[in-house]
Amino acid sequence: MNDEFYMNLAIDEAWKYQFLTYPNPAVGCLILSKNGEILSCEAHQKAGMPHAELNAVISALQRLNPNLKAVFKTAKNANELYALALQNHANLLSGARAYVSLEPCSHHGKTPPCANLLKELGFAKVIIATKDVSEHAKGGEQVLNVAGISTQIGVCKDRADELLEPFWAWSNGNFSFFKIALTQNGVASGGIISNHASRTHTHAIRSLVSLLVIGGNTVRTDRPTLDTRLINGGKNPDVLIYSNETKFDTSIPLFSIKDRKVTISNSLEAAFERHFVMFEGGGNALSNLDKRVKWLLIYRSNEFKDAKNISLNLKIKIMHRAEFDDNELLWCKIIN
Amino acid sequence: MNDEFYMNLAIDEAWKYQFLTYPNPAVGCLILSKNGEILSCEAHQKAGMPHAELNAVISALQRLNPNLKAVFKTAKNANELYALALQNHANLLSGARAYVSLEPCSHHGKTPPCANLLKELGFAKVIIATKDVSEHAKGGEQVLNVAGISTQIGVCKDRADELLEPFWAWSNGNFSFFKIALTQNGVASGGIISNHASRTHTHAIRSLVSLLVIGGNTVRTDRPTLDTRLINGGKNPDVLIYSNETKFDTSIPLFSIKDRKVTISNSLEAAFERHFVMFEGGGNALSNLDKRVKWLLIYRSNEFKDAKNISLNLKIKIMHRAEFDDNELLWCKIIN
Numbered sequence: 001m002n003d004e005f006y007m008n009l010a011i012d013e014a015w016k017y018q019f020l021t022y023p024n025p026a027v028g029c030l031i032l033s034k035n036g037e038i039l040s041c042e043a044h045q046k047a048g049m050p051h052a053e054l055n056a057v058i059s060a061l062q063r064l065n066p067n068l069k070a071v072f073k074t075a076k077n078a079n080e081l082y083a084l085a086l087q088n089h090a091n092l093l094s095g096a097r098a099y100v101s102l103e104p105c106s107h108h109g110k111t112p113p114c115a116n117l118l119k120e121l122g123f124a125k126v127i128i129a130t131k132d133v134s135e136h137a138k139g140g141e142q143v144l145n146v147a148g149i150s151t152q153i154g155v156c157k158d159r160a161d162e163l164l165e166p167f168w169a170w171s172n173g174n175f176s177f178f179k180i181a182l183t184q185n186g187v188a189s190g191g192i193i194s195n196h197a198s199r200t201h202t203h204a205i206r207s208l209v210s211l212l213v214i215g216g217n218t219v220r221t222d223r224p225t226l227d228t229r230l231i232n233g234g235k236n237p238d239v240l241i242y243s244n245e246t247k248f249d250t251s252i253p254l255f256s257i258k259d260r261k262v263t264i265s266n267s268l269e270a271a272f273e274r275h276f277v278m279f280e281g282g283g284n285a286l287s288n289l290d291k292r293v294k295w296l297l298i299y300r301s302n303e304f305k306d307a308k309n310i311s312l313n314l315k316i317k318i319m320h321r322a323e324f325d326d327n328e329l330l331w332c333k334i335i336n
Numbered sequence: 337m338n339d340e341f342y343m344n345l346a347i348d349e350a351w352k353y354q355f356l357t358y359p360n361p362a363v364g365c366l367i368l369s370k371n372g373e374i375l376s377c378e379a380h381q382k383a384g385m386p387h388a389e390l391n392a393v394i395s396a397l398q399r400l401n402p403n404l405k406a407v408f409k410t411a412k413n414a415n416e417l418y419a420l421a422l423q424n425h426a427n428l429l430s431g432a433r434a435y436v437s438l439e440p441c442s443h444h445g446k447t448p449p450c451a452n453l454l455k456e457l458g459f460a461k462v463i464i465a466t467k468d469v470s471e472h473a474k475g476g477e478q479v480l481n482v483a484g485i486s487t488q489i490g491v492c493k494d495r496a497d498e499l500l501e502p503f504w505a506w507s508n509g510n511f512s513f514f515k516i517a518l519t520q521n522g523v524a525s526g527g528i529i530s531n532h533a534s535r536t537h538t539h540a541i542r543s544l545v546s547l548l549v550i551g552g553n554t555v556r557t558d559r560p561t562l563d564t565r566l567i568n569g570g571k572n573p574d575v576l577i578y579s580n581e582t583k584f585d586t587s588i589p590l591f592s593i594k595d596r597k598v599t600i601s602n603s604l605e606a607a608f609e610r611h612f613v614m615f616e617g618g619g620n621a622l623s624n625l626d627k628r629v630k631w632l633l634i635y636r637s638n639e640f641k642d643a644k645n646i647s648l649n650l651k652i653k654i655m656h657r658a659e660f661d662d663n664e665l666l667w668c669k670i671i672n
Contacts, residue, residue, distance in 0.1 A: 184650075308644070315640075
């Protein structure tokens with residue numbers, strides 16, 4: 001097994017939390033012991049929670065010393081967890097290697113810098129997929145090098161850059177994606193397509209986006225709610241109905257969601273001024289998609305249906321697959 | 337990382353050669369050093385070639401002592417490779433663990449028994465996903481236990497049993513599967529759907545099957561060749577055209593393939609008497625599939641096409657995914 005193998009595992013782990021880390025980047029970290037054993041593979045899961053490196057360090061230390069579980073359990077937040085790792089590592093990770101999909105941060109944000117954590121714990125080498133170019137976080141590699149820790153940059157860089165596309169885009173103003181549910185034979189209509197686990201994941205994403213855009217036809221046909229009822233404490237996103245007509249039956253459930261602003265417009269310009277925008281709809285919406293929508297999320301059921309498919313010409317690149325019970329989610333980039 | 341993690345890697349490796357090992361089973365083997373480092377992960381690739389355990393042992397030994405590459409290169413066949421492993425292992429794998437998707441064989445077939453190999457090299461533990469119940473090969477676990485090697489059975493058993501379904505079925509008389517190429521939106525028609533790498537894989541499978549079954553309508557519409565021109569030295573399978581009509585335009589290319597027997601019949605009974613049978617066709621053939629056809633192989637392109645889908649009701653279970661450049665292959669079980 002080589003560096004690419006380990007880095008791919010770290011990147012796969014990060015993909016599990018893609019979008020869910022908003023506004024932070026999705027990052028994964030794998031730790032290999034001095035002897036080459038995989039000790040842990042963890043990811044950053046949510047803004048405010050520990051970075052990937054801290055999660056991987058905690059998991060590796062607990063593996064090497066199970067008594068530490070009780071110690072780390074007392075941490076009330078990422079800062080305390082970080083402090084406990086520094087106090088209790090007992091050089092267990094001395095000589096270890098870390099594979100990180102993004103250069104460890106060098107700044108004190110909501111948590112202290114990850115580069116410093118790896119340095120203090122005596123890591124021998126840090127392999128980094130891609131550099132952090134953000135003004136406030138960059139410089140982690142230098143921190144490590146100054147401390148005499150060897151680094152290597154660029155392992156699986158393309159995959160790591162793909163993983164980070166949403167982060168860089170929403171940091172620069174806007175990241176927009178389209179979500180659709182399809183059967184194995186491309187049917188999007190005629191009732192619910194995807195399973196409960198897939199819809200729960202969709203609701204978790206809806207809860208984070210700045211705005212949800214949906215076509216007027218879909219609103220009239222499907223009479224959707226577009227809420228986040230399948231998750232606890234979800235935020236219901238504002239909705240932009242993209243339509244030339246301004247009259248809608250306001251008994252359609254989406255209009256009755258508390259704390260939601262619904263806008264009806266024949267222009268998408270306002271949408272692309274928001275940071276993180278989800279488009280939903282069927283084949284017609286996908287056929288006429290604005291070029292600024294970069295990614296396509298296909299939730300694919302495990303059934304063929306005796307019905308008409310969505311029919312359009314479109315080329316995609318599948319970047320990652322996730323399983324939700326008997327359904328899958330294809331994370332795709334729109335090529336043309 | 338736990339036993340399931342390592343066994344899943346071994347099973348994933350085996351899937352790369354699913355069908356291609358015919359009439360042998362697809363088997364994978366991962367070797368973990370005494371210290372827990374992954375040393376190798378290999379599979380049985382083709383009948384007559386080394387078993388998974390031997391491939392993994394060779395790869396692990398070469399990793400630990402690169403000088404052995406030149407030694408192992410001199411082997412002219414699996415038997416010689418086995419002998420060289422016994423002569424040159426220098427206890428490098430003493431104390432190691434092997435994760436094997438199928439119980440190591442205990443018999444002298446085309447190669448000496450794998451259980452004996454693991455024993456002679458001093459493995460400390462062998463983790464086995466599922467037992468070998470074949471009369472001639474079973475008993476490997478006992479060989480290991482008698483030699484004082486600890487074993488564990490049943491890790492990822494369900495996945496390993498799925499992997500072996502074709503093997504048990506063709507050993508018991510017949511295994512039949514259906515192959516189709518689909519776009520992202522379920523279109524099967526209108527020219528070539530899948531890419532070169534996918535079609536090459538199809539040809540490799542065609543070269544091994546006992547019989548290829550195709551519907552009369554597909555023959556008339558697509559005028560196929562059904563050969564194996566994309567691989568070197570491929571065997572062109574006999575063809576059964578499933579049709580009520582017996583007259584076909586014999587200028588259709590499939591009729592002119594050397595050493596091929598073409599049968600036209602309105603009965604499939606003869607097909608299910610063959611060991612390994614591939615069905616090809618479109619949506620109509622899939623809708624009317626015989627219940628004895630157990631698996632569905634979907635080669636999925638990376639494009640949506642502006643055309644009608646295949647339309648039918650069918651539920652599948654995706655067991656494994658493989659990538660062929662920008663296409664994927666879904667290995668599916670037909671549920672109903």
